[in-house]
Each structure stands twice: as C-alpha cells, then as structure tokens.
Amino acid sequence: MSSPTHAHHPAYVKIWAVLVVLLMVSVLGPLTGIRWLMLLLAFGIAVVKAYLVAKNFMHVNIEQRWIAYLLIVSLALIVVLFAGVAPDVMKHRGLHWENRAAQQAVEAGAHAAGPAHE
C-alpha cells in the first residue's frame, strides 16, 4: 500500500493540546472588545485548527496527493457558489434593482438595536 500509515503517528496528545490552547484564545477574543481583532482571531484560528486536524488526525499529509486536491476543489466550488449567489442575495441593491424588503428589514433591525449598533 502506498500510504504507510504504520510507524507514522505524530504526538497526537501534543497536537490536541495546541488545539485546546487555540480554542481558548479564540474564546477570549470577544473580551478584547475590538471587533476586527475578534473576528480575525475567531476565523483565523478556526482555519488553523481545521488545518491541524486535517493534516495530523485525518492524515491528509501522508494520504495520496489527489485527496488533498479533491478537498480543495470541493471548497473552491463552494466559493464559486458563493461568488455567483452573493451579488443577488447578500447585496440589497445593484444595477437597476434594489431589494426593498431586505433594506427595510435591516433598517428596522438597526433602529431596534439602538444607535450604538453599527
């Protein structure tokens, strides 16, 4: 078999410890009160954690190379889906059109939440 999983077991407990520390950092993010830092911490750490799990626990690194490509192509197509849909659904106005219902919902929500809300 071309993928020798035998004798290729990294120190799993160490990786787990790193993951838990990362989790704690991302939970502490909101305490900083800085919105961009919190979002960066939350999603940046999520990506790092996912990478660590995929590489070390799922063994993508020693799996056949095309498995990684398969996963990347899957994610890329989700990005394509997002890019094709978001201009109509995420945006509430565009060339010669606007989505009044959504605009009203956003406005009503902003009033209800008070002026402090961005």
Added chain:
Amino acid sequence: MSAEAHHAEPGFFRKYLFSTDHKMIAMQYLFTGMIMAVIGGYLAYVFRMQLAYPSQQVPGYGVVSPNEYNSLVTMHGTIMIFWVAMPVLLAAFGNFLIPLMIGCDDMAFPRINRLSYQVFFLSAVVLLASFLVQGGAFGGAWTSYPPLSAKGAYNLTPVGASMWLVAVALEFVAFLLGGINFVVTTMNGRAPGMKMYDIPIVVWMIVLATIMFMFSVGPLIAGAVMLLFDQLLGTGFYDPGRGGDPLLWQHLFWFFGHPEVYVVLLPALGIVAEVVAVFARKKLFGYKTILHTAWAVWVLSFVVWAHHQFVAGIDPRMANVFSITTLLISIPLAEMVFVYIATLYGGSIRLATPMLWALAFMAEFLIGGVTGIFLGASGTDIYFHDTYFVVAHFHYTFVPIAIIAVFAGLTYWYPKMFGRMLNETLGKIHFWGSIITFNVIFIPLFITGTAGDQRRIYSYAQFAEQARPALQHLRVVSTLALLVFIAFQLIFVFNFLWSLRHGQRAEANPWMANTLEWTVPSPPPHGNFADMPTVYRGPYEYATPGRREDFWPQNVPN
C-alpha cells in the same frame, strides 16, 4: 433471469427484491424507470390533450381542472427527469455496465448498492402517493420556486408540495449511495492492466457524471431542508418579508439543476460513443479528446447555472458573466459531436437499430444545442423566457438524452442483458416512427413559442392577449403527433417483451465488440467472469491492420 443455478437457487424475494447482484439492481432500476416513463408519458398525454382541446373530456382521464393541470405538468417534469432519466441512464446502465466493463465481479459495496435501490423505490412510492392526498400532487412546477412552493395557500397543494420535497430528497440520497459506489468501484476495482485510458468511454462518462452529481446536489439538499422548514415549521428562509430571499432557492436549485443536465447528458454521450465505434467498425476518433472535452464540460457546468434566472431579477452584470460561460460550454460539446462524426468517416457503417438511434442522437441533439444559444444569451432569453420555445429546446436536448440514447443503449446491450436478440424489423419501424413523430411534436412548439405562447397556461381562452387562435392548429398538430409517438412506443414494448422469450438466442459477442462485457456469456452469470480477465489494450481497436478479425477484444493477449 441472470443467476445460473450453481448452488441452491435463491428464493423469489432473495433473487428479485433483495439481491445484491449489480445486474439485478440494474434491472430493478431499469424496470422502475420504464414504469415511471409510462406514467410520465400518460401525464404528458393528458395535458397536451387539454392544450389542444381545452376543457373537453380527455379519454382515460376526464376533464382537466386548472389545479390538476398544474399538478400534471409539474409531475411530468419531475418524473421524467428524476425518476426516468436518472435511474435509467445513470443507475441502470451504470450498475449493469461498470463491473462488467472494468472486469470485476460486482460493485465494491453491494449492500450499499441494494440500499440505494430500496431508497429510490421508497422515493418513487412517496412521489406517486402524493397523487392521492388532499389537494393532489404538487403543482408548483418542477423547479419548485418559492414563494409559490413555500406556501400552500399559493400552490393549493400543501401536502403534495412537502411530499414532493421529501421524495426528491430521498431520490438524491439514493443516487448519492449508488454514485459513490460507481466512483469507488471504477477507481479501485479495475481488472489488472486496465489503465486510465483503457476504460471504455461510457464508464468514464458515468463516473464523471456521478462526481458532478455528488458535487452539485449538496447545496440543494441543504436548500430542500430549508424549503421544507419554510413549508412546515414556519421559518422564513425564502420569505423576503422576514429577512429571507426567494432568489437563494433559485440559485441553489440551478447550481444543481444545470449540472444535472450534463449528469444525464454525459452517460448518453458515452453510450453513443460505444455504439458508434462498434457499428462503424473503426477506432474511436480521439479517445483522449473526448475525455478532455468531457472534463471541460465538467468544469464549465459548475459556472453556468444562473442562465436560468435572467428574468428572475439577478444583477444584469452577473447575467453577462453567465451568458459568456453558457456560450463557452457549447464548444466542448460541439467538439465531442465532431469527434463522433469523424469516427464515422471512412468506417464501414452497419445501420443496425442501435446505430440508427446513435446517429439520430447526434442529429437531434444538435438542434437542441443550437436553439440553446438563443436562451443562453441573456438578451434573446428575455424574450424567449417562459415561452414554448424553451419547452421545445429543452425537449430537443432531453428526448435525445433520455429517450433516443437510452434506446441506443437498450437495443445495443439487450442481448447481453437478456440473452436474446431484439427483432430488427420491429426495431426499425419503432425507430422511424418515434424519430419522425418526435420532430412533429416539438417543431410546432418552436413556432408557437417564437410567436409568444407562454408555458404553464391552462387554457389560452382565458387570456385574450394569449389566445392567438391562428396558432391553435399547431398546438393540435403537436398533440396529435404525441399520440402517434406514444402508439409507436407500444411496438417497442411488444418487441421488448416478445424477444425476452422468443428472440433469437444471443451468443456472447453478437456485435463483435471489444469491451469486456462481451467476453462473458449472455446473460452474464453471477460473479460475471469465470476467470478474472486481464486487460492488454484500449477498448476501441477495430479494423487493426494486419489482424485477421476486424476487432481485438481488450482481454486477448495478441
């Protein structure tokens, strides 16, 4: 039917209903698909009669009410695509051909394969049961756009709408289970010596289509759950008044729905490739070209979906992008048809029934492809959208795929499936009767559509600006041609059933073809190969110079 009695003959239920043999599962899919095709055809008959002779008694049905008309067109579309084209082209041919053509004994996961059919059967039962519930079967069109589909008060079929969603979701699960089996079996189960470029084109096409299905259907499964929640649990995923967006459904639906066209097209193109090479007695022109163009179609099919939504309120700038990608995808498909024509050139062509169907596929699909250009370009689509032009275009692509190519495949592999030959004379009568009437059904619809006939109209008499009495004779011609078309299918059914018992016995390789399924007895025994084959060359070595025979099977050393 298939298992030679080596050991104890399994009982009726074990053999026909709970078999894990890929050939039996293929037959289950095939016959379920054929029964569903009869139902779908019956629905088409009823609503075409309503369009030709509005509000009169339809023989065998009665008077069609407006709500029933909506249910009829919705269920016709749903059944023909999801319960006929998919099970026959993908599941029946895939199950039957993949293990035989790659030289192994069964699918990699036979019990998951059986589960796939059982879930599919359940989905068909749920769908057909929806005809019987209060309000009748779903009438919100096969695309099921919210808010029409989300609110029972709008579509008037509240129970049918949810049953439709459940049935479609179950059907997707069935094909995910079966499809993963196809991919894994082809990747891992190939006979020794069969390299990537030795796999028959039809297997390649089925596998590419399966991967395309697996990748495109996921977002719609999520979307279907969301729509079901909108219908039953009061969420507002697609309700603009509550922060949702109906356009999201359209995007999720067509992100699947357009690749779906290619999911059934690719196996059809694969079947045609096999038939053309065998009956032209010539090496398939450009094996790798076909594969590369298929990959190009695969990639492009994921970036064309919004051309179904040009008038739905998507941003015009996005419409430009999707127009371009849509026009681009016609290039690899045209190239593929050119390659098939090049295969014919200089061959010694045998016009047996399968070959006639394969040639008809190229001719008719060409019309479907060319008329698609008008709909893919957003400017012209704004005029043609939701007219009978779209209906005619669509049927010029799907009838070649799901009817013509399927007949090419069925008549070609019938001897292998059942061990008997079909009657050639009846086959040719059926072919010409079907092809001519098919064109007479849909060419008038191009004309009425261009003149402005809107689709999904129960009776034009109720819309003064839609009435156009001058076009009524075209609507009648289309309906009458459908009646003749259906009558000709009876010849096929007779030929199919009669030949099962009385056809001439088929030898192992009646067409003198190269692929591995023709090296085993017809029909193949349980386990397929007495000795597991080894593969020495590609599948299309016909008329090789210096060989006494004009074919060279893949498993013959020299």
Added chain:
Amino acid sequence: MSSKPIATSRSAAGLPTARLVTWWVIASEIFIFGGLLASYVMHRLGHPEWAAQAAHTHTWAGALNTFVLLTSSLFAVLAHKAADSGDGARAARFLRLTALGGTTFLCIKAFEWTHEIEAGFVLSSGGFWSFYYTAAGLHGLHVLAGVIIMLFFAADAARNEELQRVECIGIYWHFVDIIWIFLFPLLYIAR
C-alpha cells in the same frame, strides 16, 4: 467476511477501498454543509441586524462543546493508532470513548437548546435562529450517526475484525469535528 466481492479487495487507485469511499463521502458532505453555510454567511453579511439575535447564544456552551469534540477526535486518532498496531481491544476502548464524547456533545447541545427554547428563541424566531437550528441540527445528526456507527465498529474491533474501519470512522469523525470548528465562530463568537 468471506463473501466480499473481488471488487472490494482490489485497489487500482492505490489506497484501500474503505478509505477511498470515506473520502468521497466527505467530499459530498462538504457540498451539503458548504451550501448551507454559504447561504448563512451571505445572509449574515447582508443583515447586520441579525447580530442582535446572535447575541443570545451561549458562547461558553459552544466552547465547551468544541473542547469535547476536539478531545473525542484525539480518542478517535488514538483508536486508529491502536488498530494500526493490531490491538483491536485497545482500539475498541478508544472508539467507545470517542462515542462517549459524541454523546456528551449531544447532551450539552440538548441542555443549551432547552434554555434557548425556554427563553423563546425557536426555529422560526428570526433569520439567525432559523440558520442556527438548521446548521447545528444537521451537524448534530452527523454526530449522532457517527456515534451509532462507531459503536458497531467498536464491537467488531474488539474481536479484532475489520480493523481498517477504525481509521475510516475516525476520518469521518474528524470531518464532523472540523465542521463544528467552523460552526463555533460562525454561530457563537461573531456577533
């Protein structure tokens, strides 16, 4: 099992059939979750007012659940290591610990949802809540399915049978873990 077809035992693609099918299952799952989460993200970005709804989720419960899943993933990979060295009994023990982790996750989830529903936040309470319950519910179903399958495989492994399945259910479990790694910031932290 002696009745397996020859097709199952071949590996023309270079990796065992069981692992191959696991990867294809994961690839098709990416599209189910990807479609749902892409829909959620574009709505969330278009509707800043949903942050007010999101503020009612319990970050500590989500964080605790992340910890539980990460730990269960550790057990799953240790089960794989044990199976690799041929120690079926040890692999079964670790698999059962993983299943226990999954069960704990579901219990915390049930506790959390009970609180939210009692506070009046249900599936139809607003756009955020609809996505919240749908996404977490779909993920929860995957956890439940994983736990059930894992207990079956653990019973096999304890008899030193079908040890290759230990790795496959582990890969699936890590995938479910990764989905939660993304759901946690999407549903809890970002507000």
